[in-house]
Amino acid sequence: MEFFRIKTNIDFIGKKNYAFAFSGILILITIISLIMHKGPRYGVDFAGGISVRVKFSQPVTAAEIKSGIQTLNLPNCTVQEFIEKGQHEFQIQSSTENLDIENIQASLSQALSKKFGEGRFEVRKVETVGAKVGKDLQKKGLWAVIISWGMILIYVGFRFKHFSFGVGGIAALVHDVLVTVGAFSLTNREIDLTIVAALLTIVGFSINDTIVIYDRVRENRRKTPSALLPEIINQSINETLSRTIITTGTLLLAVIALLLFGGGVIHNFAFAMLVGCISGTYSTLYVASPVVIFWEEKIRGKKKRRY
Amino acid sequence: MVRNLFWRFIIVLLSTLAGIFYLVPSITDNIPSWWHEKIDKIHLGLDLQGGMHLITEVQTDKAIENTLNQYVQTLEEVLDEEKIPFIEITLRKEQTIAVELLDKSTNEKFEEVMKKNFPALTSLQPETGESFYRPIFALDKNEIRTVKDSTVKQALETIRNRIDQFGVTEPNIQRQGEDRILIQLPGLNDPARAKRLLKQTAMLEFKLVNDEDNLQNALEGRVPPDSEILYEENVDKETGIVTGRHPLLLKKRTLLTGDMLVDAQPQIDSAQFNRPYVSIKFNAKGAKIFKTVTTNNVGKRLAIVLDNVVRSAPVIREPIGGGRAQIEGSFTLEEAKDLAIVLRAGSLPAPIKILEERTVGPSLGRDSIDQGIRATVVGSLLVLLFMFIYYKLSGLIANIALALNMVLIFAVLAAFEAALTLPGIAGIVLTLGMAVDANVLIFERIREELRAGKTTWAAVDAGYAKAFSAIFDSNLTTVLVAAILFQFGTGPVKGFAVTLCVGIMASFFTAIFVTRVVFDYFVLVKKVKSVSI
Numbered sequence: 001m002e003f004f005r006i007k008t009n010i011d012f013i014g015k016k017n018y019a020f021a022f023s024g025i026l027i028l029i030t031i032i033s034l035i036m037h038k039g040p041r042y043g044v045d046f047a048g049g050i051s052v053r054v055k056f057s058q059p060v061t062a063a064e065i066k067s068g069i070q071t072l073n074l075p076n077c078t079v080q081e082f083i084e085k086g087q088h089e090f091q092i093q094s095s096t097e098n099l100d101i102e103n104i105q106a107s108l109s110q111a112l113s114k115k116f117g118e119g120r121f122e123v124r125k126v127e128t129v130g131a132k133v134g135k136d137l138q139k140k141g142l143w144a145v146i147i148s149w150g151m152i153l154i155y156v157g158f159r160f161k162h163f164s165f166g167v168g169g170i171a172a173l174v175h176d177v178l179v180t181v182g183a184f185s186l187t188n189r190e191i192d193l194t195i196v197a198a199l200l201t202i203v204g205f206s207i208n209d210t211i212v213i214y215d216r217v218r219e220n221r222r223k224t225p226s227a228l229l230p231e232i233i234n235q236s237i238n239e240t241l242s243r244t245i246i247t248t249g250t251l252l253l254a255v256i257a258l259l260l261f262g263g264g265v266i267h268n269f270a271f272a273m274l275v276g277c278i279s280g281t282y283s284t285l286y287v288a289s290p291v292v293i294f295w296e297e298k299i300r301g302k303k304k305r306r307y
Numbered sequence: 308m309v310r311n312l313f314w315r316f317i318i319v320l321l322s323t324l325a326g327i328f329y330l331v332p333s334i335t336d337n338i339p340s341w342w343h344e345k346i347d348k349i350h351l352g353l354d355l356q357g358g359m360h361l362i363t364e365v366q367t368d369k370a371i372e373n374t375l376n377q378y379v380q381t382l383e384e385v386l387d388e389e390k391i392p393f394i395e396i397t398l399r400k401e402q403t404i405a406v407e408l409l410d411k412s413t414n415e416k417f418e419e420v421m422k423k424n425f426p427a428l429t430s431l432q433p434e435t436g437e438s439f440y441r442p443i444f445a446l447d448k449n450e451i452r453t454v455k456d457s458t459v460k461q462a463l464e465t466i467r468n469r470i471d472q473f474g475v476t477e478p479n480i481q482r483q484g485e486d487r488i489l490i491q492l493p494g495l496n497d498p499a500r501a502k503r504l505l506k507q508t509a510m511l512e513f514k515l516v517n518d519e520d521n522l523q524n525a526l527e528g529r530v531p532p533d534s535e536i537l538y539e540e541n542v543d544k545e546t547g548i549v550t551g552r553h554p555l556l557l558k559k560r561t562l563l564t565g566d567m568l569v570d571a572q573p574q575i576d577s578a579q580f581n582r583p584y585v586s587i588k589f590n591a592k593g594a595k596i597f598k599t600v601t602t603n604n605v606g607k608r609l610a611i612v613l614d615n616v617v618r619s620a621p622v623i624r625e626p627i628g629g630g631r632a633q634i635e636g637s638f639t640l641e642e643a644k645d646l647a648i649v650l651r652a653g654s655l656p657a658p659i660k661i662l663e664e665r666t667v668g669p670s671l672g673r674d675s676i677d678q679g680i681r682a683t684v685v686g687s688l689l690v691l692l693f694m695f696i697y698y699k700l701s702g703l704i705a706n707i708a709l710a711l712n713m714v715l716i717f718a719v720l721a722a723f724e725a726a727l728t729l730p731g732i733a734g735i736v737l738t739l740g741m742a743v744d745a746n747v748l749i750f751e752r753i754r755e756e757l758r759a760g761k762t763t764w765a766a767v768d769a770g771y772a773k774a775f776s777a778i779f780d781s782n783l784t785t786v787l788v789a790a791i792l793f794q795f796g797t798g799p800v801k802g803f804a805v806t807l808c809v810g811i812m813a814s815f816f817t818a819i820f821v822t823r824v825v826f827d828y829f830v831l832v833k834k835v836k837s838v839s840i
Contacts, residue, residue, distance in 0.1 A: 053671065106499065124671035126498075130662040133362065137797075144795035148788050155787065159780060194730050197792055197800045201737060201807065204788035208744065208781035215777040243751040246697070247744040250690055254740030257686030258733055263678035265354075266733050273737070 012237050012285055013230045013293065019286035023175060030182025037185055043192030044127050046141065048134030049076070049095035050104050053125040053264075056088040060116065065090060068115030072107055082264060089124070104128065141196040148203050149173055156207070160214050164295035169210050171291040172283035176206045176276055183275040194269045202276030205251065209244060209284035216240050229296055233289045248281045312831065315824045322816070323711060329718035349721045351493075352728030352802050355676050357669030358493035359501060360798060363659040365486045370458035370657040371402060371451060378428065379404060389420050403431065404444045411440050418442075459486050461656045466490065468652035469504055487662070498666045500645070508614050508658055509649035511565030514557045515600075516608035516620050522556045535559050537610070539617040555617055557610050562600050567593030571650035573643035574633075583643040585634040587650065594630025602626035613646075665798070679732035686736040687713070690743055698750050700839035704825045705746040708817040712742050715813040716806060728802030738810025741785065745818035748774040750840055763837055764830050771823060778819065785811050 034040060044051040054065075062079040069077070074094035082089040092108070105126055112121055129137075149170055157166035177199050184191055216236035224232070237244075255277060259270035332342060333349040353360050379396050382404070386393055392409040399405055408417060421428065421442075427450040434441040446454070463482055470478045470492065479491035495501055517534045525536055538552040570588040575581050589597055600609070601623050610620040611634055618636050638646065691709065694702035716735060720727055753770030761769060786808055793804035829835045 122668065122670065124668045126664065126666045128661075128664045133663045140795045144791050148791050151787055151791070152784055155784060193796060193800045194803070197730060197796065197803050200788045200792050204785040205741070207784045208741075211780045211784065212748065212777045215780065219773070239755070240751075243747050246747050246751070250693060250743045250747070251737070251740035253689040253693060254686045254736050257689055258682050258736055261678060261682040261685055262733065263675065263682075265675075265729060266678070266682065269730065269733055 009238055010241075011234060013234045013289065016286065016290035016293070019290065023283075023287060026179055026182070027175070030178050030185065033182055033185040037188070040181055040185055040191045041188060042134075042138070043190040043195075044093065044095075044129045044134070045192040046134050046138045047095050048129050048131035049093065050074075050108075050129075051091060051093045051125075051127045052105070052108060052123060053082075053089065053091050054112065054121050054123055056090070056116065056121045058120065059088055060090075062090060064115070065092065065112075069108065069111045072104075072111055074104075137193065141193065144196060145177060145199055145203070148200055152203070152207050156211070156214070159211075160218060162292075162296075164292045165214055167295050168288040168290075168292035169207055169214075172206055172210055172280075172288040173203050175283045175287050176202050176279045179279045180272055180276045184272065187271075189268055189271065192268075194265060195272050198269050198272035198276065201273065202280055205277065206280030206283055209247070209280055210288045212240055212243065213237055213284060213289065230293055233293065237285060237289065244281060244284070248277060251277055312824065312827050315820070316828070319711075319821050319824050322715070326711065326714040326718040329721045330714055333717065333721055346721060347724065349717060350724055350726045351672075351676075352726040352731065352799060353491060353493055353665070353672075354667050354729045354799050355672050355679070355727065356493045357495070357667050357672035358491065359495045359498045360663075360665040361490040361492075361502070361505070361661055362483065362663040363488050363490065363505070364662050365459045365462045365488065366658045366660060367455040367458050367486050368402075371446065371454055372398075373657070374454050375402060375404060375446065378425065382406070382425070385420065385424050386417075389416070391417050391420065402445065404428070405434070405441050406444070407439060407441050414440070455486065458656045459488070462659060463488055465653045465655050466505060466659075469648055472648045472652060473501065473504060475501075488659070494669070495666075500641070502661070502664075504645055504648060506659060506661070507649050507655075509565065509646075509652075509654040510614055511568070511650060511654065512561045512612045513563040513597075513600075514559070514561055514610050514612055515604060516610050517556045517558050518607065520556060522554065525556050526554060530556075533559055537612060537615060537617050539620070555610060555620060557612070557617075563589070563593055563596055565650055565654050567596075568650055569593075571647040573640065573647045575640070576635075582635070583638045583640045584636070585638070585643050585647050585650070587632050587634060589630040589632075591630075594628075597630055597632070598626060598628045675729050679729055683732060683736050686739055690739050694743060694746070698746075698840055701750055701753075701826075704822050705743065705750070705818070707825070708746065708814075708821045709739060709742060711821060712738070712810065712813050712817040715817065716810050719809045719813070720806070725805050726802055727806070728799040730799045731802035731806040734803040734806035735810060738807060738814065741811065742814030742818055744781070745774075745778045745814060746822065748778055749819075749822070753838070753840055757838075757840075763835070767826050767830060767838065771819070775819070778815070782811050782815055 062081055065079045066077070069092070076093075076095040078093045080091045080093075082091065105123075105128070109123065152173065153166045153170050156169045157163050160166075180199060180202060181191070184195070213233075213236050216239055217232055220227075220232050220236055220239075227235075252274070255270050255273045258266055259274065262270055329346055331338060332346045336343075375398050379398050382396055386396075386406075391413045394407040394409055396407070397405050406417075408414070418430075421430070421444070425444075427447050428444040429447045431443045431445055433443055459482060463480065466488060467480050470480060470490070475492045475495060477493055479489070481489045483489050490505065492501060514537075517531070520531050520534065525531070525534065530536060534556055536554050537557055538554050540552045567589050568587050569590040572586050573583060574586050575583055605623050605625060608620045608622050611618045611632075613634075618634055621635075634646070687709075691706045694705050694709075696702070698705065713735070716738065719725075749770050752774045753766050756766035756769045757763075789804045789808035789811070793801055793808070796804055826838070830838070
């Protein structure tokens with residue numbers, strides 16, 4: 001079976017201006033969403049606070065729970081039901097500010113006991129993170145992403161001996177991370193450490209894609225040194241198109257398995273991977289390559305000369 | 308080429324066997340005991356096993372304060388001995404000691420005495436005035452560092468001791484950075500009790516009750532210089548709230564401390580409604596002091612103070628020579644047991660504060676494992692199916708490599724005793740998707756070469772050769788990213804980084820080396836005319 005029996009000759013590069021516009025809009029939406037929500041929605045990992053996962057033995061509503069713990073006066077308190085409906089599992093969350101994180105658990109259990117009766121619920125998971133630790137982790141997470149960009153810039157530049165390739169790669173990566181964060185902001189999902197792990201995985205995946213095309217460009221340049229850069233890139237993309245689509249496809253298969261069956265924590269992670277995966281493929285075709293061309297032509301003035 | 312093929316096949320066979328060897332103990336218990344002894348089951352992270360993860364901070368500033376307090380006391384004694392009169396010595400908030408000398412003429416002698424006896428104190432700018440001269444001292448920077456460091460070390464030891472006695476299998480207690488301690492207790496049933504056990508400073512002191520001076524006067528503010536007021540508390544069992552406190556006037560001087568104990572055991576007093584108490588035994592030095600104190604103070608009360616709260620203050624009826632005593636109070640048996648544990652393990656040199664806690668109940672752990680397994684199975688099936696349909700027999704070869712990849716990942720985890728976490732399982736599922744990429748690159752290249760008219764063998768050879776550089780680069784960048792994640796991540800995220808890294812590296816072996824062996828076998832040995840791809 002073969003999807004791409006006929007040699008494709010789609011003019012990807014020709015459409016690059018539309019692509020720039022489209023990407024621009026996506027990033028704009030991301031920025032607007034972030035501004036409107038006052039930044040990304042941080043989980044307890046980064047914001048500090050307490051997050052408790054409680055399972056009830058009878059049907060309850062989030063509103064009932066919220067009223068039960070009203071007296072505790074928890075700042076920024078949210079109660080959310082878990083995706084697997086019918087299990088009566090909820091996540092109660094609150095950010096630190098006035099919280100005595102060492103004793104809050106006991107008070108929470110007590111309040112729930114009072115409202116719903118003892119033994120009617122099970123605390124399955126507790127996470128309390130002090131504000132200081134939260135800020136530490138925020139910094140670490142940010143550094144991790146930035147350092148990954150940096151290392152890849154160096155590596156790609158070194159392997160492909162053209163700075164423009166590195167710049168193109170980084171542009172694609174920054175684009176992917178921004179779009180994923182934007183998707184989270186739009187759908188009001190939480191960003192915690194596992195999501196940072198997803199972001200870095202997306203970085204790894206996206207650069208893989210980009211490298212495959214760069215590798216082909218390098219090979220084709222050797223074969224046809226007189227061709228102009230945009231043509232070589234177009235040709236390379238077309239030649240590797242089948243591989244690109246299939247690889248993204250298989251990764252998506254894995255991600256869908258995670259999305260549907262992974263449960264709770266993994267669900268958000270899989271969502272990030274889904275967005276990042278698609279964005280990664282798109283950015284390889286329509287961000288990395290156009291940026292390389294832009295860099296070589298406008299910045300290094302090699303438009304008319306052979307590349 | 309064929310000779311070479313044989314050895315390559317042996318390598319594949321050996322690695323497969325090694326992988327299975329490391330993997331089997333995790334799957335079944337039906338194996339001879341020596342196997343079990345050599346190789347453990349795969350370690351599960353806390354999010355899969357259930358348990359408690361704490362990051363605590365040792366309040367080293369308190370330790371510095373205690374050290375300075377001791378310096379103040381010693382300084383008073385030394386100045387007395389050297390006959391240098393002083394008005395008072397105060398410990399200031401900025402962690403400095405101010406000495407107000409009575410007579411300026413003693414300055415020189417004072418400075419000599421300070422240099423000789425207190426090399427760790429550096430003198431700062433003294434406060435001078437018409438009528439006073441107040442030298443100020445602070446702890447030398449190196450001394451501060453040393454005190455802080457040894458405080459954390461001691462806290463680490465004490466915590467280890469307490470957890471040892473608490474009875475948790477495979478606890479993980481580590482120092483993190485300058486003043487933080489990581490505590491991981493897998494399979495913990497009662498996290499609240501564990502936290503109480505860990506946080507309690509457990510400083511035990513024996514002080515005499517001062518029944519000569521008037522308690523009422525002291526409460527109004529006129530506390531005699533050698534005494535202090537501490538409280539005995541009544542605690543409501545249910546809520547843990549203090550319901551009543553009554554003050555006692557105690558002599559400041561600590562006669563005996565908790566580190567003079569050699570044993571502490573929870574006991575039940577059958578004569579008194581089976582009330583639990585803690586019986587303690589002093590070491591030789593402590594026993595001697597205890598005998599002296601009880602001999603000289605028959606009829607007076609001896610207060611047993613725990614963490615600056617008076618637990619009880621029984622009357623000394625007769626001299627006690629055996630070095631044994633009892634701590635009574637309204638304990639439950641569990642409280643008595645826990646108190647005995649902390650007394651045996653020693654007191655914390657400084658209070659610890661909990662910065663971060665992540666606790667997962669065992670039921671959630673089990674559910675997470677189930678979900679993880681389901682996701683992995685479904686993911687694997689989808690990918691395997693696709694490869695087979697799209698690449699036919701070659702896809703099958705890639706699938707075999709994928710299967711070996713999985714075996715190797717688990718085997719490496721088991722061999723290195725790395726923990727498998729829920730994100731780690733996600734990492735394995737992702738590895739499936741990414742590992743396949745290498746084979747896709749090779750197969751697409753082979754198809755291209757075949758289309759260009761190359762012979763079977765040449766096409767296969769070219770496919771592998773030309774795809775190699777792309778595979779290498781992309782795998783390397785993924786490993787780089789995983790390494791960064793490992794460095795910056797905590798617990799479960801580290802688990803993800805590990806499985807991703809191991810998975811990609813294993814895939815490098817399985818997708819290229821192993822599949823090539825199979826291809827070569829069919830093309831060179833079996834001399835197939837065309838590849839099913």
